[in-house]
Amino acid sequence: MVWWWLALAGLFGGLCGGMGMGGGTLLIPILTMFLGIDQHLAQGLNLLVFIPTGIIAVIIHMKNKLIDYKVFFIIILPAIATAVCAALFVGKIKSETLSLCFGIFLILIGLFEMYNAIKTSINNKKKKPVIKNKVYFKNMYKTNVTLKFYSKK
Amino acid sequence: MEAKKVIGLIVAGVFIGVVNGFFGGGGGMICVPALLLLGLSNKQAQATAILIMLPISIASAIVYYTNGFIEWDKVLFTGIGSVIGGIVGAFLLKKLSNNVLKYVFAVVVMAAGIRMLF
Numbered sequence: 001m002v003w004w005w006l007a008l009a010g011l012f013g014g015l016c017g018g019m020g021m022g023g024g025t026l027l028i029p030i031l032t033m034f035l036g037i038d039q040h041l042a043q044g045l046n047l048l049v050f051i052p053t054g055i056i057a058v059i060i061h062m063k064n065k066l067i068d069y070k071v072f073f074i075i076i077l078p079a080i081a082t083a084v085c086a087a088l089f090v091g092k093i094k095s096e097t098l099s100l101c102f103g104i105f106l107i108l109i110g111l112f113e114m115y116n117a118i119k120t121s122i123n124n125k126k127k128k129p130v131i132k133n134k135v136y137f138k139n140m141y142k143t144n145v146t147l148k149f150y151s152k153k
Numbered sequence: 154m155e156a157k158k159v160i161g162l163i164v165a166g167v168f169i170g171v172v173n174g175f176f177g178g179g180g181g182m183i184c185v186p187a188l189l190l191l192g193l194s195n196k197q198a199q200a201t202a203i204l205i206m207l208p209i210s211i212a213s214a215i216v217y218y219t220n221g222f223i224e225w226d227k228v229l230f231t232g233i234g235s236v237i238g239g240i241v242g243a244f245l246l247k248k249l250s251n252n253v254l255k256y257v258f259a260v261v262v263m264a265a266g267i268r269m270l271f
Binding site for chain 1: 154159162163165166167168169170171172173174175176177178179180181182186188191193196197199200201203204205206207208209210211212213214216217218220222223224226227228230231232233234235236237238239240241242243244245246252254255256258259260261262263264265266267268269270
């Protein structure tokens, strides 16, 4: 397999991940469907590829003080325990079965994201009719200018 | 923290771990909405989710490695692409906060899912 196809797949996955949409959720099907990589290998690849990108993102978020450490410490132990068990279990499953399960998972994620997008669209429409604000801001600006004018005097 | 919230977080943790260990990804897609439900702000939820996904991914990757599901040459090339893509994507996010992207993502993911079933 040519290396640039892998780099391109990674680039696309990273691009989606960076924009806040599941990078791995897209990278895995790209690897299996377009590059013919086995489902197990694609999943292993995605896990490792996430680590460097994740570390960079976490450092940036730490600096911006966006991380809730309490939440992290409560959630992390059960998450690691079940992740290890699930990863051990995956080794005993046939690639075709795993692929099928992943397909169902993708459809569910897609439906959920579609529901979210529709909900956001409806909320945005509800917010839009407040155009009067523009006039308000214009007037506010004018008042400010007038105040400055008088205060100078 | 309230007991209800703690239980909610533990349940979320169990679920996120199962999904990410089993599918080798996708845990973040569950983690972010779960954290939002538990009262974190949008940015906080995304940032905390990445920190949660890191040790889970490392632990799962170790198990995948021991099972022989890691090919290092492929990891290297895909990893380089992914890091560059991640940085570009984060910059693009500031410019393209359009809901249309979400629709595109949903359709693409569903199409890929249907394709994988057959």
